[in-house]
Amino acid sequence: xxxxxxxxxxxxxxxxxxxxxxxxxxxxxxxxxxxxxxxxxxxxxxxxxxxxxxxxxxxxxxxxxxxxxxxxxxxxxxxxxxxxxxxxxxxxxxxxxxxxxxxxxxxxxxxxxxxxxxxxxxxxxxxxxxxxxxxxxxxxxxxxxxxxxxxxxxxxxxxxxxxx
Amino acid sequence: xxxxxxxxxxxxxxxxxxxxxxxxxxxxxxxxxxxxxxxxxxxxxxxxxxxxxxxxxxxxxxxxxxxxxxxxxxxxxxxxxxxxxxxxxxxxxxxxxxxxxxxxxxxxxxxxxxxxxxxxxxxxxxxxxxxxxxxxxxxxxxxxxxxxxxxxxxxxxxxxxx
Numbered sequence: 001x002x003x004x005x006x007x008x009x010x011x012x013x014x015x016x017x018x019x020x021x022x023x024x025x026x027x028x029x030x031x032x033x034x035x036x037x038x039x040x041x042x043x044x045x046x047x048x049x050x051x052x053x054x055x056x057x058x059x060x061x062x063x064x065x066x067x068x069x070x071x072x073x074x075x076x077x078x079x080x081x082x083x084x085x086x087x088x089x090x091x092x093x094x095x096x097x098x099x100x101x102x103x104x105x106x107x108x109x110x111x112x113x114x115x116x117x118x119x120x121x122x123x124x125x126x127x128x129x130x131x132x133x134x135x136x137x138x139x140x141x142x143x144x145x146x147x148x149x150x151x152x153x154x155x156x157x158x159x160x161x162x163x164x
Numbered sequence: 165x166x167x168x169x170x171x172x173x174x175x176x177x178x179x180x181x182x183x184x185x186x187x188x189x190x191x192x193x194x195x196x197x198x199x200x201x202x203x204x205x206x207x208x209x210x211x212x213x214x215x216x217x218x219x220x221x222x223x224x225x226x227x228x229x230x231x232x233x234x235x236x237x238x239x240x241x242x243x244x245x246x247x248x249x250x251x252x253x254x255x256x257x258x259x260x261x262x263x264x265x266x267x268x269x270x271x272x273x274x275x276x277x278x279x280x281x282x283x284x285x286x287x288x289x290x291x292x293x294x295x296x297x298x299x300x301x302x303x304x305x306x307x308x309x310x311x312x313x314x315x316x317x318x319x320x321x322x323x324x325x326x
Contacts, residue, residue: 001228043247081213094238100263
């Protein structure tokens with residue numbers, strides 16, 4: 001493959017991020033029944049609270065838990081996805097996550113938006129990439145915090161990859 | 165008696181899932197099934213979550229970065245390993261609270277199969293929810309050759325049996 005760098009953005013390499021920078025990502029996504037039930041079932045998550053509407057309506061009686069709730073793993077995958085063109089397009093390898101907290105249940109029809117703060121940048125054990133630690137936040141259409149968590153990535157340096 | 169009434173009278177429930185009392189610290193679960201992560205799974209997951217890194221959706225690009233084929237989105241590896249644990253750990257009910265200390269040990273390539281195993285590392289009562297406890301598990305995901313690809317700690321509220 002030629003022109004690797006032409007397939008991705010020119011402005012989201014290791015050098016482009018500064019510690020303390022806070023980003024509001026461009027797009028939100030309304031999480032639908034398709035997203036939740038499809039992904040929950042695809043990953044063989046057997047918890048009926050994500051895919052049995054009848055059970056939830058008859059059994060819970062607790063506000064917010066009287067209808068299917070979206071699997072929390074999908075909630076933060078979606079928020080990280082919404083942040084990924086900016087903070088993941090130049091990622092060579094995802095290294096890990098930490099301090100993930102799920103704060104508010106998500107239901108079909110709720111809309112998620114992503115924000116990111118750059119916590120740390122450091123050298124990697126290879127010259128063509130660096131390590132960035134982000135803190136991601138997901139909020140819903142009512143400005144309630146749904147998720148927060150850290151994510152650490154190995155990211156291309158522009159001086160090594162920007163014109164390949 | 166009609167068929168449905170008769171069925172409901174004769175059928176015995178075959179329950180699934182565990183409760184707080186089942187999670188003694190140190191107990192190990194080797195979870196069911198395993199899951200081969202296919203191109204279809206990966207493409208569908210990545211596009212639905214808008215995770216725009218071409219390593220996961222462009223095989224030509226992935227090979228140009230030294231991979232044998234498309235890389236599986238690490239969040240799909242996480243969600244699948246998590247999914248395989250649910251019947252044993254959390255299907256009994258109670259919200260998923262958080263994840264700590266998650267490490268991706270190496271990239272997973274499409275066509276690889278993942279398995280999951282967990283150990284209870286903490287289980288405690290909570291004053292605010294007497295009908296629930298808080299349990300933390302250390303979950304590991306392995307590929308077919310037995311090499312560790314992911315591990316993390318997960319915490320849930322877990323319903324008590326009584």
